[in-house]
Amino acid sequence: MEITRDLKNHKVQLSENAIALVKKICRRFNYQEGELINILHAVQSQFGYLPAEIQELIAKELDISVAKVYGVVTFYSFFTMKPKGKYPISLCMGTACYVRGAENILNEIKRQLNIDEGETTPDGLFSLSSLRCVGACGLAPVLLVGEKVYGRVAQADVRKIISEYKAGCLTHPTKE
């Protein structure tokens, strides 16, 4: 939202609003070091990701080292330092989905979008990640676009799903 990205220098410029928001969140948790994970959750839900500049700000507010904040951010897979795409695609790589062919689906998405896991397409539309079990094992293999769940996905469905989002018909669910 209030972040301007300078792609050339990989720098991020935080607006005054953004700074105020981060400070407000830190205050809400009483600047407690023990609340660091909750603070990161709250901040990421506002900005979508946690760039280095935001981590520096949080460290300053809580009066702890940046290394400590960075250490926690990189430890947990839920936190990300890269912005996600407009339509984040996550593929379940839990065992149930794996034995029902999730790996082929993953490769197909990579091929279609020409990105790897953890990356975002240059147009900012799609990002790709794999996650561990969404618990809909009856629908394996499962693919998520944002919070929309696609079950029993076949390799041939991938192109269709992606093109739907590209075309903008986002509410149309695919079904067998």
Added chain:
Amino acid sequence: MTDYRMNILVCGGTGCRSSEGATLYDELVSLLADKGLEKEIQVVSTGCFGFCEKGPVVKILPDNTFYVQVQAADAREIIEEHIIKGRKVEHLLYTAPETGKKVSDSKHMDFYKKQVRIALRNCGFINPENIDEYVAREGYAAMAKCLGEMTPEQVIKEIKKAGLRGRGGAGFPTGTKWELTRKSEADQKYVVCNADEGDPGAFMDRSILEGDPHSVIEAMSICGYCIGADKGLVYIRAEYPLAIKRLKIALEQARNYGLLGENVLDTGFNFDIELRYGAGAFVCGEETALIHSMEGKRGEPTFKPPFPAEKGYLGKPTNVNNVETYANIPPIINKGSKWFSGIGTEKSKGTKVFALAGKINNVGLIEVPMGTTLREVIYDIGGGIKGGKEFKAVQTGGPSGGCLTKNFLDTPIDYESLTEAGSMMGSGGMIVMDEDDCMVSIAKFYLEFTLDESCGKCNPCRIGNKRLWEILDKISKGNGTKEDLNRLKLLSNVVKDASLCGLGQTSPNPILSTMDNFWDEYLAHVEDKRCPAGQCKAMMQYVIDPNKCTGCTLCSRICPVAAIEGERKKPHEIDPEKCIKCGACMEKCKFEAISVA
């Protein structure tokens, strides 16, 4: 519920909601309102029924009719036929595969016949967002009994007598754990619920929290009373939004009813519960790592002792149990330790919940008495292998467990038997595999997971697992040697012996158990450079049988890299140079002309 003439229960678990269960619910509610029946008939969104394979599932009470694979478009027919005219909607009933006959209620379905539901007693029966429905099913009666009639020592004694053991996987006796924490002296103690379910393919704890959150709250309060703690914490995965939402609602309702907070039920007992969110780290299922994560730090485990019972959260004595363990507590208090210890085997009492998934007909959430055999679970409850294929292995215990072959099908499910067989109970993931699954690839899959999730603190786990994965990768690409197999075994044992916490100590299990049970398959990979299951891509080639190919051109159109050529109505050919071995052509071919060589 009793105020209504009929209740329509719609499964509100994640599985069913994902396949449009939520729209179905809305549709039923609005149709009932249209007909003016909303005062007579109630639609309830419940927790998971367990029969995820055929979701979304709908159950009608009081006649117990069980409808499967119900779409939003079927809502009108259910209301007009069943609710108004009293005629069952035949085509939505479950068809028993062996007889081909329709089964109208769940009691007569093989999937449910052998199940005994203790931890899941309320899942699929009550509206988890309404405390009154929980109370109506003996809810908070156990807490009232403990606070009013029993001393903490008596409660602990009862739990010990029941023989309940930790359902998170390790199987430590729950009563003993409570006793240890009770005996630790401190000004402040904590009760922690481990809801950081990280096994890929396991969703037991989430289903309990989504379907029956009050049972966990009640049990944590009882634990607080026993160990002398006034504060509880639930450590839950941030990836479980629905469970978090329902838990929050439940906590609020319990507070409003005076069942949480200060002076609970006028007994002078104070207890309240807060939520702490996990952020996606499998190792946080280990209790010391979990405690560090709750303190806002990296979730790295530390050496035990000291155990959390002595020094846990913020250095204070802490009792950590998992969701399913807690869910067993209220029935034990209500029905007595004798009833509970009468179920199960000599050393493993009660029941166990499993998330049954993989190549099985009835994917779902099940609860069976300890001592039930793997065969009963897979064939009677699970309905056998999908597509009539051959059973190959069943994996229990997730990344810490092992793969068991058909020789172990008659092994009773309990902590000791599974460990002896080379796997483990684990938290309850049970993945069934068929002849098409390559055991080297499965071992590699689990190692990839461990590699991702190793916290990096101790060398054997951080470096050892990486090297193990590399050897497996080499084997699966057709470059392995027999020497590699020896190295794989040796290093596996080193990682097991030398790692700091449970993650590293068990991570080589998938390798060791597959090597023990499928040695020939490993040999085929290194000696013949052949993958018997036809899954390792480097060793296979797709070919078209010219006698079967009709030249329909479908495969050449579906091929993403244009590797298939051929004239219309003439046999096609695959260019092995271009082929990326995605298998799309084989999946689509209607004449079974494409095979893997």
